[in-house]
Structures are given as structure tokens and as C-alpha cells.
Amino acid sequence: MAVEIRDFLPHRDSPACELLVSRTLGPHDAVMAVENFSEPLGLPEWSAEVAEHILVAEVGGRIIGICGWWHEHRLPKWAACLYWFAVDPVYQRRGIGSQLLQATEASAVKWFPSMFVESTPDAADFYLKQGYTRTDYRLMQPFPGTILLVKQL
Ligand SMILES: CC(C)(COP(=O)(O)OP(=O)(O)OC[C@H]1O[C@@H](n2cnc3c(N)ncnc32)[C@H](O)[C@@H]1OP(=O)(O)O)[C@@H](O)C(=O)NCCC(=O)NCCS
Numbered sequence: 001m002a003v004e005i006r007d008f009l010p011h012r013d014s015p016a017c018e019l020l021v022s023r024t025l026g027p028h029d030a031v032m033a034v035e036n037f038s039e040p041l042g043l044p045e046w047s048a049e050v051a052e053h054i055l056v057a058e059v060g061g062r063i064i065g066i067c068g069w070w071h072e073h074r075l076p077k078w079a080a081c082l083y084w085f086a087v088d089p090v091y092q093r094r095g096i097g098s099q100l101l102q103a104t105e106a107s108a109v110k111w112f113p114s115m116f117v118e119s120t121p122d123a124a125d126f127y128l129k130q131g132y133t134r135t136d137y138r139l140m141q142p143f144p145g146t147i148l149l150v151k152q153l
Contacts, residue, residue, distance in 0.1 A: 008054035024086035067100040109153040118146035
């Protein structure tokens with residue numbers, strides 16, 4: 001199975017990514033996705049205040065995975081945050097999540113030496129296997145019910 005990891009293209013990819021987020025992360029995230037995907041924030045050289053980079057995984061021209069990082073000025077200068085991480089359930093446990101995560105980390109490390117993730121309890125084992133560890137760092141506005149993990153990239 002040939003998997004292509006590439007940049008998210010707002011106009012082309014938004015509908016497929018919104019559907020993927022809605023199916024895998026739930027309706028609350030789907031609402032935020034519609035807003036975010038229509039106006040991506042851009043990379044740090046374009047704005048000192050907010051930045052992000054979103055990647056997608058494609059198989060046979062179909063988007064089956066998404067992963068991104070974001071940063072804003074209220075976060076520490078040394079870490080980005082992982083978000084929008086999901087793989088279509090049909091394609092899970094085939095290494096696509098690991099590939100997407102590695103590509104996202106390779107992008108973020110150009111600007112930030114570490115990555116946070118607010119993990120759902122179900123996904124925490126995945127991140128621990130990828131080298132993330134629990135942290136007591138206090139993020140602004142943490143998502144309720146999540147576990148904060150960090151990794152030095
Ligand atoms: C988390 C997620 C993106 C992982 O994607 P994936 O393509 O299945 O991941 P991989 O196939 O690369 O998994 C690599 C290893 O991580 C572990 N792993 C993967 N998913 C796991 C899970 N849900 N729970 C525990 N361990 C998991 C496994 O050990 C797996 O290796 P194995 O299949 O050989 O045992 C995917 O499960 C997903 O989309 N989940 C729903 C959305 C979600 O929870 N997103 C994260 C929110 S913080």
C-alpha cells in the first residue's frame with residue numbers, strides 16, 4: 001500500500017479532512033475543524049503570533065489521515081502542540097499514524113525543539129510508544145479529560 005504524506009491544501013482537502021475529523025475525533029472537533037481548515041494560520045515566518053502546519057496521508061488519491069502542529073505566543077517558545085491527529089479506522093494499525101507523526105515532528109523541529117500533545121486516554125499508549133512522556137507543565141486552557149505529554153524532538 002503506497003502512502004503519500006503531503007501538505008494539507010485548504011480548498012482541495014477541507015471537505016475530506018472535516019469528514020475524517022468528525023468520524024474519528026467527534027462532533028466538537030468537527031466544528032472547530034471547519035473553522036480552522038478554511039483559514040490555516042501559516043508558518044512562523046508569516047506571523048509571530050500564531051502558526052501551524054497540517055499534513056495529510058493519502059492512499060490512491062483519498063485522504064485517510066491527518067496530523068498537524070500549531071503554536072501561538074501564549075505557549076512557551078520551546079514547544080509546538082500536536083493536533084488534528086487521526087487515521088481512518090479502516091487504515092489504523094498499519095503504521096500510517098507513526099509516519100504522519102514523524103513527518104509532523106520533522107516539520108515542527110525547524111522552529112521548536114519540543115512537542116506537546118493533549119492526548120485522549122485511549123491514544124496515550126500510542127504516544128508513549130513514540131517517545132512522549134507525561135508532564136506536569138500547565139498549559140493555558142487545557143482540554144478537559146486529556147493527558148498532557150511532551151517529547152524532545
Ligand atoms: C492514534 C492514531 C492516530 C494512531 O494511528 P495508527 O495509524 O493506527 O498508528 P500506527 O499503526 O502507526 O500504530 C503504531 C503502534 O502504536 C500503537 N497504537 C496504535 N494505536 C493505538 C491505540 N489506539 N492504543 C494503543 N496503542 C496504539 C500500537 O502498538 C501500534 O503498533 P502495532 O499495531 O504494531 O501494535 C489512530 O489510532 C486514531 O486515529 N485514533 C482515533 C483518533 C485519536 O485518538 N487521535 C489522537 C487524539 S490525541
